[in-house]
Amino acid sequence: MASVQTFALPHYEEYPVHVALFKDVTNAAFLRSQLLASNPDFDYAFLDASMILTPNHLLTSTFLALHTFLTKRAKTRTPHSELVFRLSPNNNIGESYKKFGIGDATTAIIAVKLPITADATVDASITAETVSKHLGNVVQGTSVRIGEQGEGLGLWCDVDKVRKMYKLGGEGGNKGKKTGAANGDARVKKEGDEKKEMESVILGIIALKGS
Numbered sequence: 001m002a003s004v005q006t007f008a009l010p011h012y013e014e015y016p017v018h019v020a021l022f023k024d025v026t027n028a029a030f031l032r033s034q035l036l037a038s039n040p041d042f043d044y045a046f047l048d049a050s051m052i053l054t055p056n057h058l059l060t061s062t063f064l065a066l067h068t069f070l071t072k073r074a075k076t077r078t079p080h081s082e083l084v085f086r087l088s089p090n091n092n093i094g095e096s097y098k099k100f101g102i103g104d105a106t107t108a109i110i111a112v113k114l115p116i117t118a119d120a121t122v123d124a125s126i127t128a129e130t131v132s133k134h135l136g137n138v139v140q141g142t143s144v145r146i147g148e149q150g151e152g153l154g155l156w157c158d159v160d161k162v163r164k165m166y167k168l169g170g171e172g173g174n175k176g177k178k179t180g181a182a183n184g185d186a187r188v189k190k191e192g193d194e195k196k197e198m199e200s201v202i203l204g205i206i207a208l209k210g211s
Contacts, residue, residue, distance in 0.1 A: 002136040004128045005146035009063045012070075014122055017062055018113040018131040021049065021152060025141030029104035041134070045080040049108035050158040051087070051100050051165065054199050055150025061086040061206055062112060070120050079114045089166050089205050099165055108156040111135055154195065166202050 007017040034042035052058050065083035068074045076082045076093060088096035102109055115126035136143065146152045163169070 001132045002139065002143040003145045004132040004135070005148070005150070006128045007059060007062075007150070009059065009066065012063070012066055015066055015114060015116055016128075017059070018115075018126070018128050019058070019146060019150075019153070020111045020131065020135050020139075021144040021146050022109045022111070022135075022139050022141035023049075023107065023144055023156065025107050025109050025139060027140040028102050028106040028109065031109075031139065032102055032104060035101075042138070043078065043080055043113075044135075045083040045112040046102045047084065047087075047100055047110040047112065048102050048106050049110045049153075049156035051162060052110055052153055053157050053159070053162050053195060053202060054154045056199055057087075057202060058110065058112070058153055059150065060203050062114075064206065066114065066116075069116070078118075079116050080112065083112060083114075086206060086209070089209065091209070107141075109139065109141065110153065111139070157195075159191075159195070159198070162202075163198065166198075166205055168198060168201060 002020045002022070004018050004020045007019065009015065009017060031042065031046055035046060047058075062083055064086045065074075065079055068086070069079045069082050074082045075091070076085050081093075084100050085093050085096045087100045090096075111131075113126060113131045115123045117123050144152055
């Protein structure tokens with residue numbers, strides 16, 4: 001069984017979002033092959049965790065994916081593919097998958113499952129328990145617990161990669177610097193502030209794309 005956290009999105013509480021996080025994954029190539037084969041048992045949004053900055057980054061994109069799908073304005077075939085697309089700042093679907101989806105060598109993965117059918121009705125058979133059981137069986141990696149507010153979802157983020165993807169400019173200046181407890185605390189605070197600033201800009205970019 002994998003650890004799964006369930007989120008309720010504003011206005012769409014009847015469509016709970018089930019999210020799981022894995023580290024040290026060794027079979028990303030297999031998971032990707034099932035996606036490419038359109039295996040319905042693997043109808044998830046499998047995301048490269050290094051491209052998810054914060055919980056809000058993921059959940060805002062998930063909300064937009066669900067909203068556009070339910071209002072028949074989606075650009076892709078399923079809510080899960082729409083989620084991958086909505087994370088991207090551009091309208092190139094292939095590029096969205098290349099940057100935010102998993103690759104054969106991905107080792108930190110976020111899996112998102114929405115309980116929705118092709119005709120946009122709720123699939124009551126999809127629950128946190130069924131998602132946990134299935135992912136626990138098919139993902140070869142270590143399940144990581146996600147907090148109620150999404151704590152943990154940004155721990156594997158490569159901030160420089162995300163900054164480059166959204167063309168935010170600037171450079172990370174703290175790599176390899178360990179200069180004692182006081183300076184360490186200051187560095188952590190600076191990184192937290194940087195993430196908040198980046199998040200604000202990224203959410204604006206995503207919202208403008210979805211408008």
